[in-house]
Amino acid sequence: MHKYDAIRPYHDLEINAVLQSAANHPMMKAMMNFSFPELSEEEWKEQLKKTHSIRDFQCNFIYQTIQKVLEKSSEGLTTSGFEKLDPAEAYLFISNHRDILLDTTLLNVCLFEHNLVMTASAIGDNLVKKPFLHVLAKLNRNFLVQRGLSPREMLQSSKLLSEYMGHLLFHENRSVWIAQREGRTKDGNDETNPGVLKMIGMASDEPNLMDYFKKLKIVPVSISYEYDPTDAMKMPQLMAEANNEVYVKDKNEDFMNIISGIMGPKKKIHMKVGKVLDTEIDAIVADNDNVNKQIQALAQVIDDSIIQNYQLWPTNYIAYDIKFNTNKFAHKYQEKERLLFERRMEMRIDTSNDTAVQGFLAMYANPVVNKLKYTDEL
Template identity: 70%
Template sequence: MPKFDSIRQFYDSEVNSAIQNVANHPMMKALMSFTFPEVEESVWMEQLKRTHSIRDFQVNFIYQSIQRVLERSSDGLSTSGFEKLEPNTSYLFISNHRDIILDTSLLNVSLFDHGLVMTASAIGDNLVQKSFLLTLSKLNRNFLVRRGLSPRELLQSSKLMSEFIYHLLSKENRSVWIAQREGRTKDGNDATHQGVLKMLAMASDEKNLMDYFKKIKIVPVSISYEYDPTDALKMPQIMAEANDEIYIKEKNEDFITLISGIIGQKKRIHIHVGDVLDKEFDKITAENDNNNKQIQALAQVIDDSILSTYKLWPTNFIAYDLINNTDQFSNQYTEKEKQLFERRLEMRLGNEKEALRESFLAMYANPVVNKLKYQNVE
């Protein structure tokens, strides 16, 4: 549909031509050399040139790239909840957001491993300013979220994106991933922004808004990294906001963050997919008499799922104990793990350690604070 051309991923009929255009790009060669270090360039180049669909590109290349990332920069990926999902069924995954590329890539690896429909995924157009990155993102079934718009442009853009997401889910039987908020969570406090839900609702033609949300099968997703590979990079923005200053990104900051997220150490990673929301919508409708209150209640339902199922790591408990000067969770980590985390704190913050220490620790400690609201964490 031409109306979606400004934001959509490639159609399969466009894939081979797009690949031919970037096959010799230095960044493509670097990606392939990283992914297939023992394979001759002519071999993967030939396979690239025989690729005619997004699925083939994802399965034969991107999937392998992510496996290599996991091998080199993590202690492995674990998952839970995927067995509840049905094959050949599209879902709207609403997820907390830690890393620009990996959150969606790891979800798709997990969906593929479980024989489920992989996602089309939202990505900010600020992240794909370089033409190669734009092509690669469209080959990986990303669609564009336009940033920096005027209020009028934002309204039009939001409506188009809402209609496109519904088109993917209902007409193409394609699952969709979208973050619960614009941009990555910087302070470890995951919260669903109501604006995201209002955008999704724009495509609704249902009399009752909650009937529309029920129809698109929302699945909350929580993803947690033992070490956030971009933790130190988030500090300047957190400090600026704490001082009520306007934060202005450095040139190429998004690109540096993107690369750091991929190659930086993550240790263990866990993805949990929650239950498909269903009965919750009837309860929301019964208890709230207008759309704004219903959206607010839905945001809370999604938050409850993400925060209560978030996998906590020793780093989270260490940070909580350090920031609160306690040993409440000392049974959740070893002395060696604590020393390694404190060493990381010193190395990542350097001379800014005193100024940034609390913000750095809070990023790791807040998931514990949030989970304590739902259960006793032991």
């Protein structure tokens, strides 16, 4: 097991000591005061002393924190599809990716509430540079995806990551979450990077790679926020790409995105899990015996599920109508909702810059554009 030490979360035997050492950190105090305003510092520290597993920490502390976050920054989280999953099974959840921390944390809230196996979740090590965030990630059963490596190091790291995911699923019966691509979707187009699937498949010992993917029990996940709390923060990168410029992040940009994602207004949130990919993989094998084409086809199947299960909100229809100068979806929203959306856009971006306006609108409109490829009956 030592081979995974550089990327794995804490073992349960390590949890209590880590919590004791982290209890006095200002960010831990801030989190506890936010989550448990009715408790004194002595009381919540006493509860931490009695915590000896990741599950205990997640259920007794993080779950309460997320409930407070939802209460203060949203109009509620709804779910669908979870009742079709087996509480005894571990799944590989492949999800669209809109928010750095909330996507996977909200999935675990849903799994917990449906008595399903919670996930170990992939997170880029660039997102946990601050020591406390690194500790908190490992306390929440996050494992690290190493970034900024040379090609040779990247190959070794990808193989280790793939093996660890297989170890979790097959030997620990632990579900795993990974985003469909590196980095959050910034333009509203949820597309699976085949490279992610190739990495996952590196640990395969099956003669046919698609047989390995069937064993993984892949479940596509669609998460949709009525308002993206980091929409304006995604704009500089979109603007740079539109101008064919190299985008360089500010030093604290990821951290600020994490905080804004957690506390920024979201209105309604919906999370839907698709069915386990099984017959779909059989169909891929029947259609093609070229491995690269099979992986491309699997990426498309995941995209099909994520896009079709994505919950469209009034904000998506409003952005579509504004962007394409139409009233096609006027029946999907109220005029006051449109005015609120326009006001939000005016407050968050420079509306005199057409590239910024089109980028902001596309972020919300593209889920409608993509869904129209499957059905006209929206």
